[in-house]
Amino acid sequence: DADVTQTPRNRITKTGKRIMLECSQTKGHDRMYWYRQDPGLGLQLIYYSFDVKDINKGEISDGYSVSRQAQAKFSLSLESAIPNQTALYFCATSDSGTGGSGGYTFGSGTRLTVV
Amino acid sequence: GDSVTQMEGPVTLSEEAFLTINCTYTATGYPSLFWYVQYPGEGLQLLLKATKADDKGSNKGFEATYRKETTSFHLEKGSVQVSDSAVYFCALSRNSGNTPLVFGKGTRLSVIA
Numbered sequence: 001d002a003d004v005t006q007t008p009r010n011r012i013t014k015t016g017k018r019i020m021l022e023c024s025q026t027k028g029h030d031r032m033y034w035y036r037q038d039p040g041l042g043l044q045l046i047y048y049s050f051d052v053k054d055i056n057k058g059e060i061s062d063g064y065s066v067s068r069q070a071q072a073k074f075s076l077s078l079e080s081a082i083p084n085q086t087a088l089y090f091c092a093t094s095d096s097g098t099g100g101s102g103g104y105t106f107g108s109g110t111r112l113t114v115v
Numbered sequence: 116g117d118s119v120t121q122m123e124g125p126v127t128l129s130e131e132a133f134l135t136i137n138c139t140y141t142a143t144g145y146p147s148l149f150w151y152v153q154y155p156g157e158g159l160q161l162l163l164k165a166t167k168a169d170d171k172g173s174n175k176g177f178e179a180t181y182r183k184e185t186t187s188f189h190l191e192k193g194s195v196q197v198s199d200s201a202v203y204f205c206a207l208s209r210n211s212g213n214t215p216l217v218f219g220k221g222t223r224l225s226v227i228a
Contacts, residue, residue, distance in 0.1 A: 004158075033215060042204065042220035043159075050213075058215070090158055094216075100208035101147040101166045104216060106158035 003027050006091050006107035013081050013114055021076045021110050023091030032074035033092040033104065034058075034066060043090070049074055050096065081114040088112075117142040121205050121219035128195055128226050136190040136222045138179075138205035146207040148172075148181055148188040149216070153202040162190075162203070195226045 004025045013019050023032065034046040045058030047066040055066060063085060065077045078085055088111050092104040122137040140148065147166045151159040163172030168183035177192045190203060205219040 043218045045215055048215050092159075094212070096212060098212065099147075100212035101164070102212075103147075103149050103151075103161045103164055103206075103208070104159075106151075106160070108158045 002108065004091055004093055004105050004107035006089075006110050008110060009108065010111045011113070013112070015082055015114055017081050019078045019081055019112070021078075021089055021091075021112070023074045023076070023107060025072050025091075025093045025105070027093050027095070027105055028071075029093035029095045029105070030071060031094045031096055032068065033094075034064075034074070034076045035090045035092065036060060037088040037090060037109075046076065046089075078112075078114075081112075083114045086112060086114050117146070117207060117209070117214075117217045119205050119207055119217050119219040121203075121222050123220075123222070124202075125223040125225055128224070130197055130226055130228050131194045132226075134190070134192040134195045134199070134224065136203055136205075136224070138188045138190065138219060140186050140188065140205075140207050142186075142207055142209070142217075144209065145183075146209055148179070149206040149208070150177070150179055150188070150190050151204040151206060151218075153204065153221070155201070159204060195224070197226045197228055200224055200226045 033048040035043040049068045091107040118141045149164045150162040152162045163174040165172040165181035171180045202221045206216045
């Protein structure tokens with residue numbers, strides 16, 4: 001099994017629908033992140049969580065919300081999906097015990113299309 | 116604030132050519148530096164890292180040296196293969212680790228046979 005698992009892998013949804021993307025990890029890491037990647041662009045941070053009771057907005061949090069249900073689970077919701085939220089979404093984890101030197105472990109991504 | 120600047124792509128090389136992807140950074144203190152690789156249809160994978168000045172990270176034939184004096188962490192490979200075709204991201208982290216990684220915009224590399 002993958003260390004960081006994202007579900008679903010692909011999703012097509014209609015404008016205005018609520019959708020949840022899920023992320024779970026077996027790394028035992030305390031920190032989790034959600035990123036968005038648009039074609040030809042880099043990564044944009046949506047939300048991040050340094051522990052179960054900590055949630056922080058990233059650079060593009062408008063239109064998104066998150067829930068950290070447990071140390072191993074971090075879900076991203078689009079309350080009312082719109083076409084310009086069509087993108088590739090990545091979850092990542094890191095270990096605070098490494099300070100800043102450990103880097104991130106990424107999931108394989110969820111490709112979301114809003115029609 | 117902290118930032119990472121990568122050379123823009125796409126970069127197209129013939130097999131066995133020498134690769135350099137430039138990366139410079141702006142940060143206070145002594146950040147850790149990373150290169151990530153994203154193969155088509157996949158998530159990002161850590162390629163190599165360096166945590167202090169003059170460290171050299173290496174993996175799969177790729178190398179990068181942490182140059183404090185030029186605030187750079189250029190990625191190099193002596194002989195690229197078609198299988199190296201991917202998007203490469205440079206990133207930095209404050210050594211406290213209390214802020215998220217800062218990523219560059221990525222450089223797409225295509226290697227042709």
